[in-house]
Amino acid sequence: MDPELLLIILVDGLVYGSYLFMVAVGLTVICGVQKLLNVTHGALYAFGAYLAATLLILYFRVDWPEYGAFAVMLLAALFLGVVFGLIIERGLLRHLYHEDEHIIVLATFAAFLVLEDVLLLIWGTDPYLAPEPLGLLGSTEIAGLPFDNYSLSMVLLSAVVASVLWYGLNRTQFGKLLLAVIYDRELAQAMGINVNRIFLLTFMLGSFLGALGGAYQAPAISVQPGIGVEVIVLAFAVVVIGGMGSIPGALIGSVIVGVARAFAVHQEPALELFVIYLIMATVLIVRPQGLFAPAKPRTI
Amino acid sequence: MSWRQDKTLWGLTLGLAALLLLNFVVPDWFRNILTLSLARGSVALGLLVLWRCGLISFGHALYFGFGAYTVGLMSRYLGITDAFLTIACGVVTAGLLAYGLGFLLRQYRGIFFALLNMAFSMILYGVLAKLEELGSTDGISLEATTYLWYAPLGAENKTALFVFAVILTWGVAVLVHLYLRSTLGNMTTAVRENEIRLGYLGYSGERAVHAKYVISGLLGGFGGAIAVLTIGHVDPDSMVYWPVSGDFVFIAILSGTGNVVAPFIGALMYELIRTYAFDQFPGIWQLIMGGTLLAIIMFLPNGLWSLVDRGRSRAGAGALPAEREEG
Numbered sequence: 214m215d216p217e218l219l220l221i222i223l224v225d226g227l228v229y230g231s232y233l234f235m236v237a238v239g240l241t242v243i244c245g246v247q248k249l250l251n252v253t254h255g256a257l258y259a260f261g262a263y264l265a266a267t268l269l270i271l272y273f274r275v276d277w278p279e280y281g282a283f284a285v286m287l288l289a290a291l292f293l294g295v296v297f298g299l300i301i302e303r304g305l306l307r308h309l310y311h312e313d314e315h316i317i318v319l320a321t322f323a324a325f326l327v328l329e330d331v332l333l334l335i336w337g338t339d340p341y342l343a344p345e346p347l348g349l350l351g352s353t354e355i356a357g358l359p360f361d362n363y364s365l366s367m368v369l370l371s372a373v374v375a376s377v378l379w380y381g382l383n384r385t386q387f388g389k390l391l392l393a394v395i396y397d398r399e400l401a402q403a404m405g406i407n408v409n410r411i412f413l414l415t416f417m418l419g420s421f422l423g424a425l426g427g428a429y430q431a432p433a434i435s436v437q438p439g440i441g442v443e444v445i446v447l448a449f450a451v452v453v454i455g456g457m458g459s460i461p462g463a464l465i466g467s468v469i470v471g472v473a474r475a476f477a478v479h480q481e482p483a484l485e486l487f488v489i490y491l492i493m494a495t496v497l498i499v500r501p502q503g504l505f506a507p508a509k510p511r512t513i
Numbered sequence: 514m515s516w517r518q519d520k521t522l523w524g525l526t527l528g529l530a531a532l533l534l535l536n537f538v539v540p541d542w543f544r545n546i547l548t549l550s551l552a553r554g555s556v557a558l559g560l561l562v563l564w565r566c567g568l569i570s571f572g573h574a575l576y577f578g579f580g581a582y583t584v585g586l587m588s589r590y591l592g593i594t595d596a597f598l599t600i601a602c603g604v605v606t607a608g609l610l611a612y613g614l615g616f617l618l619r620q621y622r623g624i625f626f627a628l629l630n631m632a633f634s635m636i637l638y639g640v641l642a643k644l645e646e647l648g649s650t651d652g653i654s655l656e657a658t659t660y661l662w663y664a665p666l667g668a669e670n671k672t673a674l675f676v677f678a679v680i681l682t683w684g685v686a687v688l689v690h691l692y693l694r695s696t697l698g699n700m701t702t703a704v705r706e707n708e709i710r711l712g713y714l715g716y717s718g719e720r721a722v723h724a725k726y727v728i729s730g731l732l733g734g735f736g737g738a739i740a741v742l743t744i745g746h747v748d749p750d751s752m753v754y755w756p757v758s759g760d761f762v763f764i765a766i767l768s769g770t771g772n773v774v775a776p777f778i779g780a781l782m783y784e785l786i787r788t789y790a791f792d793q794f795p796g797i798w799q800l801i802m803g804g805t806l807l808a809i810i811m812f813l814p815n816g817l818w819s820l821v822d823r824g825r826s827r828a829g830a831g832a833l834p835a836e837r838e839e840g
Contacts, residue, residue: 250624250750304627306806311809312810312814313625314623314624315569315624316766316810316814318624318627318761319763319766319806319810320807320810321805322759322762322763322806323763323802323803323804323806323807323810324803325803326799326800326802326803326806327799327800327803327804327807328800328803329800330796330797330799330800330803331800333796333797334796334797397517409657424563431700442754442755442756446635446755449628449631450632450635453628453632457624465767483643483644485634485643486638486639486640486642486643487636487638487639487640487643489631490632490636490639491636491662493627493628493632494632494636496634497557497621497627497629497632498617501621501625502627504627
């Protein structure tokens with residue numbers, strides 16, 4: 214194959230992969246610690262996109278430094294992560310931890326339906342556009358094709374998020390506590406770790422990451438109803454491919470899926486829509502626990 | 514238990530009679546809701562069969578959509594509009610798909626089973642939304658349904674379809690009920706409780722799961738075929754996308770797994786709530802659906818049928834002392 218095309222496919226794949234990573238990483242964090250699949254994650258993504266788009270439109274009306282836009286996105290995500298983390302974890306999930314895992318998924322599905330309508334009640338059905346940050350960064354030419362620097366910066370953002378998470382998990386005290394809870398929740402509790410607090414903080418962190426994914430994506434897309442529904446299955450697929458709860462898994466999983474999709478787009482467009490699920494099904498068949506999940510003994 | 518003592522069979526037959534009589538009374542829109550509840554209830558019945566062995570599928574829109582598309586494609590390409598033939602084909606193709614995928618899926622339990630189903634349903638969604646020959650995102654519209662040599666038009670066609678759907682669904686529900694009473698059917702609970710012990714007893718848990726999976730696939734195809742005949746149109750977003758699968762699980766939760774009648778009651782409740790919410794509060798109907806589901810999970814974890822069971826056990830508790838006195 215033509216090396217230039219290959220380069221384009223790789224860059225395209227990395228950009229799409231970093232988008233996938235941003236939406237999947239929060240899901241996998243929650244999944245790893247709390248052992249639950251959180252469907253509300255899609256709503257967090259949508260809320261992040263809407264809030265960021267609204268704030269950006271307001272921000273660019275006043276004459277403040279243009280690069281402050283990035284701080285606005287971050288703050289929007291932080292705000293949503295804390296507020297929704299509190300509401301969903303304290304108000305709903307806390308009462309369901311003793312239930313079957315299926316029931317918890319369904320409860321988050323129900324909460325997702327509710328949040329979707331709350332979103333419509335707040336923002337209505339009109340699309341929101343806030344492309345200013347996109348123009349701010351300009352574009353680069355790679356192999357004869359112009360790429361937005363903004364999209365390329367998503368790769369950077371994903372790398373930063375992945376490194377910060379890795380560092381936080383493996384090199385800080387909170388990370389050690391988290392690992393203890395992941396490994397054995399009851400024993401961790403017996404050792405005096407406040408598992409309830411850890412769960413709340415984890416859920417806030419995961420929600421923040423979901424909202425950040427939406428907020429950072431907002432300038433690049435038209436923010437409109439339905440983006441949450443689309444994102445949640447993509448994020449599920451990536452998490453399943455990488456192994457539930459594994460951050461490196463989410464990283465590698467999103468790169469694989471991103472590049473595979475870019476290949477499909479450039480070589481075989483008919484495959485584009487379902488290449489992700491094809492990979493997901495293949496991985497589930499060959500290695501159901503996901504590519505990077507730690508092995509678990511079979512229990513009787 | 515003999516035929517006569519089986520309350521469920523009596524209940525089903527009473528329901529059949531009631532629905533057939535209702536046909537003369539109810540307005541068109543309500544009959545539509547009833548037919549759709551039969552369709553969705555059938556899929557939820559398939560989920561019930563799976564749930565009895567502790568499995569949930571987040572992708573049964575796969576079979577629902579497969580049955581519906583079989584009917585749609587037959588009408589579009591072969592010009593076949595006969596209800597008997599199209600429904601039979603929809604059911605059989607969905608069943609064959611379930612049989613094939615079953616070899617793979619029967620090895621999985623828990624969340625993996627649920628998600629693998631979702632993956633397959635999303636693959637079908639991708640194929641259907643992409644291929645022009647299959648209608649793409651616009652879907653396929655059906656010609657008017659015929660019944661052997663009987664080709665009714667307009668309102669008469671709706672009546673015919675309703676009667677047809679009611680009778681077929683009754684048959685299906687009776688068959689599933691008899692199956693669940695049988696040894697193979699009772700093995701579901703054993704798979705859920707302790708599959709390894711079941712293996713030591715000389716039964717294959719995987720085979721039991723496979724059989725149940727095929728049954729749920731057949732029921733999914735049946736539901737899809739009835740639904741597409743009722744709506745007259747099939748498209749990927751309203752029949753195969755993942756929230757559709759979510760709706761089926763919703764109905765299953767709402768109904769509870771106590772009895773084959775439960776999914777149909779649950780489906781009717783679901784359709785009523787949905788229609789009412791959509792009609793009265795179009796802006797927040799999803800909120801109402803989600804709120805209902807949350808309330809069920811929180812306050813009625815075993816579904817609507819647990820109310821029936823509770824009523825029965827209360828009646829039973831009242832009768833108990835008298836029996837003791839006799840003894």
